[in-house]
Amino acid sequence: MSDKNWEPKIVAFVCNWCTYTGADLAGTSRLKYPTNVKLIRVMCSGGIDPVFILKAFERGADGILVSGCHPNDCHYNAGNFHARRRWTFFDELLEYLGVEKGRLQFSWVSASEGKKFVDVVSKVVNDVKEMGPFKSYDELNSEFMTKFPDMPEIDKNMIIKEEEAV
Amino acid sequence: MEELKKLAKELLENKTVAAVIGYQQVDDKRTKPIIVTTPEDASKLVFNEYCLNNLAVYLTKARIKNLAKQNGTTLKLGIVAKPCDIHAIVALIQESQLKREDVYIIGMNCHGVVKDYGMDFSGETLATKCTPCDSHKPLYSDSNLGEVKDTPKVSDEVLEKIQAVEKMSHKERFEYFKKEFDKCIKCYACRAACPLCYCQRCITDKTVPRWVESSPHSRGNFSWNVVRAFHLSGRCIGCGECERACPMDIPLSLLNRRMTETAKQAFAYVSGRSLDTPTLVGSYDVKDSDELFM
Ligand code: SF4
Numbered sequence: 184m185s186d187k188n189w190e191p192k193i194v195a196f197v198c199n200w201c202t203y204t205g206a207d208l209a210g211t212s213r214l215k216y217p218t219n220v221k222l223i224r225v226m227c228s229g230g231i232d233p234v235f236i237l238k239a240f241e242r243g244a245d246g247i248l249v250s251g252c253h254p255n256d257c258h259y260n261a262g263n264f265h266a267r268r269r270w271t272f273f274d275e276l277l278e279y280l281g282v283e284k285g286r287l288q289f290s291w292v293s294a295s296e297g298k299k300f301v302d303v304v305s306k307v308v309n310d311v312k313e314m315g316p317f318k319s320y321d322e323l324n325s326e327f328m329t330k331f332p333d334m335p336e337i338d339k340n341m342i343i344k345e346e347e348a349v
Numbered sequence: 350m351e352e353l354k355k356l357a358k359e360l361l362e363n364k365t366v367a368a369v370i371g372y373q374q375v376d377d378k379r380t381k382p383i384i385v386t387t388p389e390d391a392s393k394l395v396f397n398e399y400c401l402n403n404l405a406v407y408l409t410k411a412r413i414k415n416l417a418k419q420n421g422t423t424l425k426l427g428i429v430a431k432p433c434d435i436h437a438i439v440a441l442i443q444e445s446q447l448k449r450e451d452v453y454i455i456g457m458n459c460h461g462v463v464k465d466y467g468m469d470f471s472g473e474t475l476a477t478k479c480t481p482c483d484s485h486k487p488l489y490s491d492s493n494l495g496e497v498k499d500t501p502k503v504s505d506e507v508l509e510k511i512q513a514v515e516k517m518s519h520k521e522r523f524e525y526f527k528k529e530f531d532k533c534i535k536c537y538a539c540r541a542a543c544p545l546c547y548c549q550r551c552i553t554d555k556t557v558p559r560w561v562e563s564s565p566h567s568r569g570n571f572s573w574n575v576v577r578a579f580h581l582s583g584r585c586i587g588c589g590e591c592e593r594a595c596p597m598d599i600p601l602s603l604l605n606r607r608m609t610e611t612a613k614q615a616f617a618y619v620s621g622r623s624l625d626t627p628t629l630v631g632s633y634d635v636k637d638s639d640e641l642f643m
């Protein structure tokens with residue numbers, strides 16, 4: 184890790200019924216957790232498409248957490264069971280392609296586990312801090328820039344905005 | 350292959366099938382797909398080591414499905430299929446894209462095919478998918494034809510390459526795949542050739558929002574290849590058609606095969622082998638491993 188002041192960007196995709204509520208509880212219980220993490224609430228862990236993960240990496244996430252209800256606790260009965268199978272593949276695929284294990288992590292956090300939420304988030308932040316910025320993926324972005332030589336001055340964020348405007 | 354021609358002729362004559370999807374000889378060492386709709390044309394059908402295509406890809410195409418609809422009734426579609434192609438048909442049936450009674454499977458005994466047209470058949474030119482193949486006889490078929498011969502014994506090239514990749518560090522792997530994916534021109538030939546890529550609208554074609562960028566640059570290429578491999582995870586039957594279709598020689602089988610190994614190891618599942626089980630990713634088991642989750 185080069186820069187001492189560097190802080191990782193962490194995105195957490197959390198389900199509405201358990202982990203998000205758990206995070207809420209952490210807040211109301213005034214537990215402290217790292218501010219690096221940006222929560223994105225989805226209705227169910229089974230509804231988190233792996234392209235969300237790719238998009239987050241494309242836009243500069245250094246680490247990602249995916250979290251839902253414990254097995255058997257899914258609000259929709261089986262969303263997390265389906266998710267578990269899919270994530271097993273996605274996790275192995277990304278690791279095989281060269282994304283270190285800790286960049287993408289998974290957890291089950293229930294609505295009453297405010298403390299666990301804090302622990303999980305802290306672990307992800309610490310792991311990613313140790314690994315440093317996700318340079319490999321960022322290089323994909325810079326190549327995106329060089330492939331379009333007509334717009335060298337436009338920064339990455341501009342391109343992302345244009346894309347969103349579609 | 351007289352028995353194949355004779356069977357196809359009979360099936361077409363007695364209206365068991367509306368068409369037979371099969372192979373036609375182009376020159377000594379090359380065949381191409383043919384869709385036979387008249388008994389006279391049945392004589393054009395062949396089967397040999399040059400029958401590379403996985404014809405199951407046609408079964409989900411609306412144009413082909415419409416062939417089966419004749420005078421208010423629906424006939425079957427006949428298909429000449431190698432054992433590995435039958436795995437694709439089975440997977441399509443499991444995924445409700447097809448009914449078993451919609452197809453008449455002419456299952457061919459198979460001892461392997463060549464890597465590419467124009468080659469003499471031998472161990473050296475054996476397609477890489479044929480080395481680990483464990484089903485030289487059709488699993489499901491309505492008729493079973495063809496000679497049984499031995500498959501040349503050679504080492505499992507794809508598995509060796511996977512093992513070599515897994516020995517690399519994460520950074521090296523990322524570099525390696527990035528370099529391979531950078532060759533991608535987004536022609537989607539891999540998608541078109543795959544019997545299991547049957548979505549009417551692929552996620553890469555969706556533009557609001559655009560999940561996978563379609564212009565060929567590192568970022569979009571990486572996304573596309575991850576998405577393709579992921580969507581085939583636990584479903585791919587290993588016919589190798591995607592890799593054969595890829596004009597840029599991207600080693601797609603390195604991804605597919607690796608995910609197939611995951612399906613085997615984590616879930617003891619091999620795609621396209623049984624009509625009596627649900628698909629792996631379409632079902633779940635409460636006892637699946639929970640190791641991945643904190
Ligand atoms: S994989 Fe098996 S069934 Fe398919 S062409 Fe090769 S030997 Fe034949």
Ligand code: SF4
Binds near residue numbers: 587605
């Ligand atoms: S992904 Fe490739 S090897 Fe797998 S079923 Fe599709 S075409 Fe065949």
Ligand code: SF4
Binds near residue numbers: 534
């Ligand atoms: S066939 Fe090859 S070049 Fe074409 S889209 Fe697929 S991976 Fe890319």
